[in-house]
Amino acid sequence: MNAMPAREQETHILLVEDDPADARLIEIYLEESGFGDWAIDRVQSIHEALDQLAEQDYAIVLLDLTLPDGTGPENIRRIKAEFPDQNVVVLTGFDERVFGLEAVQLGAQDFLVKGDYDENSLAKTLRFSIERQNFIRRLEETQKIARIGSWEFHPDSGRLILSDQVLYLTKPDDNEVKDDVPSAELNQLLRRIHKIALSGREINLDTRIKISGHGERYFHVQCRMTRTSTNQEIVQGILQDVTDRYQTEEMRKARDLARKSTEIREQFIASISHEMRTPMNAIMGLSNVILTGDGVQGEQKQMVQAIRDASDILLGIVNDILDFSAIQAGKIQFREEPFSLRSVCRNLEQILGTKVKDKDLGWKMHIEDQVPDQLIGDKLRMSQILFNLLGNAIKFTEKGQVGLYIELKDRNAEKVELRFRIEDTGIGIPEESQQSIFEDFNRVKYQHKTYEGTGLGLAITRQLVELQQGQIWLESHVGVGTTFYVDLGFAVEPKLTNGHVVNDVLKSSEGAFRGTILVVEDHKMNQLVARKTLERQWPEVQILMAENGQIGLDMLERHHVDLVLMDLQMPVMDGYQATSLIRRHHQARIRQLPVLAMTANAYVSQDPQLHEKGFTDFVLKPFEPEHLFARILQYAPLKAIRL
Amino acid sequence: MSTINTQIDLEYLDSMSGGDTEMRNTLLHMLAEELPKEKDVLAEAAERGDLPAIFQASHSLKSTLAYTGNTEAIRLNEGIEASSRHGLWTAEDQEQLKVLFERMDFLLVALRDLTSE
Numbered sequence: 001m002n003a004m005p006a007r008e009q010e011t012h013i014l015l016v017e018d019d020p021a022d023a024r025l026i027e028i029y030l031e032e033s034g035f036g037d038w039a040i041d042r043v044q045s046i047h048e049a050l051d052q053l054a055e056q057d058y059a060i061v062l063l064d065l066t067l068p069d070g071t072g073p074e075n076i077r078r079i080k081a082e083f084p085d086q087n088v089v090v091l092t093g094f095d096e097r098v099f100g101l102e103a104v105q106l107g108a109q110d111f112l113v114k115g116d117y118d119e120n121s122l123a124k125t126l127r128f129s130i131e132r133q134n135f136i137r138r139l140e141e142t143q144k145i146a147r148i149g150s151w152e153f154h155p156d157s158g159r160l161i162l163s164d165q166v167l168y169l170t171k172p173d174d175n176e177v178k179d180d181v182p183s184a185e186l187n188q189l190l191r192r193i194h195k196i197a198l199s200g201r202e203i204n205l206d207t208r209i210k211i212s213g214h215g216e217r218y219f220h221v222q223c224r225m226t227r228t229s230t231n232q233e234i235v236q237g238i239l240q241d242v243t244d245r246y247q248t249e250e251m252r253k254a255r256d257l258a259r260k261s262t263e264i265r266e267q268f269i270a271s272i273s274h275e276m277r278t279p280m281n282a283i284m285g286l287s288n289v290i291l292t293g294d295g296v297q298g299e300q301k302q303m304v305q306a307i308r309d310a311s312d313i314l315l316g317i318v319n320d321i322l323d324f325s326a327i328q329a330g331k332i333q334f335r336e337e338p339f340s341l342r343s344v345c346r347n348l349e350q351i352l353g354t355k356v357k358d359k360d361l362g363w364k365m366h367i368e369d370q371v372p373d374q375l376i377g378d379k380l381r382m383s384q385i386l387f388n389l390l391g392n393a394i395k396f397t398e399k400g401q402v403g404l405y406i407e408l409k410d411r412n413a414e415k416v417e418l419r420f421r422i423e424d425t426g427i428g429i430p431e432e433s434q435q436s437i438f439e440d441f442n443r444v445k446y447q448h449k450t451y452e453g454t455g456l457g458l459a460i461t462r463q464l465v466e467l468q469q470g471q472i473w474l475e476s477h478v479g480v481g482t483t484f485y486v487d488l489g490f491a492v493e494p495k496l497t498n499g500h501v502v503n504d505v506l507k508s509s510e511g512a513f514r515g516t517i518l519v520v521e522d523h524k525m526n527q528l529v530a531r532k533t534l535e536r537q538w539p540e541v542q543i544l545m546a547e548n549g550q551i552g553l554d555m556l557e558r559h560h561v562d563l564v565l566m567d568l569q570m571p572v573m574d575g576y577q578a579t580s581l582i583r584r585h586h587q588a589r590i591r592q593l594p595v596l597a598m599t600a601n602a603y604v605s606q607d608p609q610l611h612e613k614g615f616t617d618f619v620l621k622p623f624e625p626e627h628l629f630a631r632i633l634q635y636a637p638l639k640a641i642r643l
Numbered sequence: 644m645s646t647i648n649t650q651i652d653l654e655y656l657d658s659m660s661g662g663d664t665e666m667r668n669t670l671l672h673m674l675a676e677e678l679p680k681e682k683d684v685l686a687e688a689a690e691r692g693d694l695p696a697i698f699q700a701s702h703s704l705k706s707t708l709a710y711t712g713n714t715e716a717i718r719l720n721e722g723i724e725a726s727s728r729h730g731l732w733t734a735e736d737q738e739q740l741k742v743l744f745e746r747m748d749f750l751l752v753a754l755r756d757l758t759s760e
């Protein structure tokens with residue numbers, strides 16, 4: 001190899017020429033042309049050229065097409081096979097012009113015909129080739145960033161020219177492309193779209209290509225037929241890898257679909273529960289009416305009792321499913337309202353008392369004296385937590401006793417932290433089951449017996465505690481009993497909802513209502529159930545019936561009423577509007593009335609209107625009589641109650 | 644033994660009345676009385692295309708139909724209530740309403756038989 005020393009900023013040229021005279025002529029022309037700083041390394045064969053290119057970078061390869069180890073376009077093919085990005089200008093003989101054209105088609109930047117160029121055209125060709133090569137590099141870099149590849153198809157010759165990016169994007173792995181052979185999948189796609197493009201149609205589509213090792217990748221493809229300056233048809237196209245965008249879009253769609261499905265599921269569950277509660281209202285309400293009357297005896301009474309018990313279980317399941325669904329959907333909200341702790345506990349005692357008595361169990365409830373009675377928090381959720389735990393304690397205890405103990409754990413000016421202890425002398429929970437007892441749908445088997453229920457009760461209880469920043473845990477010994485501990489915080493600032501004083505001095509189990517209740521309900525059969533239920537419990541009660549809110553308001557003007565039970569959806573004037581008007585009434589005796597909403601809407605506690613319009617509290621349909629009685633006694637004025 | 648009737652779920656009604664004949668008859672008579680009235684109210688609201696009135700009527704009908712135990716009529720009415728509540732009314736709802744009225748006509752015939760027993 002003959003070499004001239006290269007300096008910095010020099011254009012480094014590899015001259016592949018076996019004829020010393022031609023080589024010398026190139027050097028002379030370059031010196032005369034003012035080409036700038038340059039340096040030439042000269043080799044005399046393709047073999048030497050390939051070795052030299054492997055060792056050093058060159059801005060230009062000046063390649064003679066007639067060499068000892070190769071002639072014609074084969075020479076450019078060999079260089080390009082190993083160095084596809086190399087800038088090559090071909091030197092051809094005067095009668096080999098056709099080879100020059102072919103070499104350009106194979107990737108040479110240009111060609112010079114020996115004897116037909118001078119110093120100026122040599123310099124110009126070399127400069128242009130460098131600029132074109134730089135331009136191509138920048139374009140390829142841009143394509144790489146945008147993950148776009150381009151191609152050109154010449155139908156006459158069947159020649160397909162693919163940019164590196166096309167090959168890179170469709171290659172089975174992420175390694176640098178080593179050859180210019182498109183994958184079978186890409187070939188198939190190109191054949192298909194070339195056929196369409198050649199029919200004159202423009203292609204603009206999203207498609208996917210299976211790539212070995214990468215699964216399916218998604219591409220946006222645009223392609224159309226154009227004509228060259230010599231009026232030859234060619235197909236030009238671009239292909240962009242849009243897999244990330246597509247996957248993001250698919251994820252967004254999946255997320256939207258999941259969200260929509262959740263909404264539909266929630267609506268479905270709420271709707272079903274609503275529909276289940278309505279007929280259950282009749283079943284449970286009238287079963288209670290029958291059981292408290294003298295109409296049925298013996299076997300018939302047992303059958304009605306069975307209906308009542310089954311409905312009770314069913315209602316529990318519906319409530320569990322609703323709560324679980326609301327928790328899952330993040331729809332549980334906790335109210336901040338004042339309530340009497342002892343009153344809530346007495347209500348619980350009253351509700352669960354029958355079950356304790358039925359099983360002949362002992363019952364103990366103790367609230368430490370230093371535990372304040374007036375708390376601010378969500379009394380409904382607190383009741384639910386205690387009801388679930390005490391209900392379980394009774395269910396799993398066959399002899400002995402069940403107890404609720406409340407002690408003060410911590411307090412400051414604004415808050416108290418209470419510890420609730422629920423003890424039983426029941427079957428106990430095996431140690432291996434104690435970890436999983438709070439999981440969803442978990443039902444502990446005991447002596448091969450599975451107890452009824454959804455297995456959601458404790459999962460819901462734990463969620464209700466933890467969502468209020470509380471803690472729940474247990475201690476249990478098989479055959480000895482179980483103690484559940486719940487730590488919950490409450491605010492203690494005294495504040496009354498809607499100005500109503502809660503009857504925390506009253507033991508609801510001892511009270512009998514002898515005042516007047518206005519039932520505002522448009523449905524006659526529901527009216528019957530409400531009237532029968534209340535009259536059975538309290539023979540002295542006076543019931544006034546109003547078919548809508550307007551009639552209810554008129555009746556309040558004319559009659560002395562102690563408490564209102566208000567349906568929500570009614571014609572003429574609904575329960576929301578009627579209650580709102582009651583709260584703004586000029587007479588204090590009406591304005592301050594306790595108004596309990598009656599609704600079958602499972603999510604009523606999250607209905608903001610209930611609080612805004614001034615409802616004192618609510619009662620869910622179907623009525624659980626004990627709940628209904630307790631609510632009435634809780635909010636009714638003392639003078640309407642006979643102790 | 645309760646009578647098997649394809650339109651009214653008598654077993655359900657019997658469970659509500661708990662063997663109390665008077666209560667059972669009261670409920671049946673109330674149903675026989677209320678159902679045609681509520682059907683007329685719903686039909687008039689639909690005739691006017693008055694969606695709030697359709698919602699009000701179907702909401703009231705919901706409680707009444709629950710006492711019949713006829714699940715198909717309950718389901719049809721549910722769809723009508725949901726559509727009218729959301730202010731949406733399509734040809735499909737109109738078709739559901741037609742089917743609901745047909746089912747209610749059958750229910751009324753069955754109720755007439757039962758209340759004249």
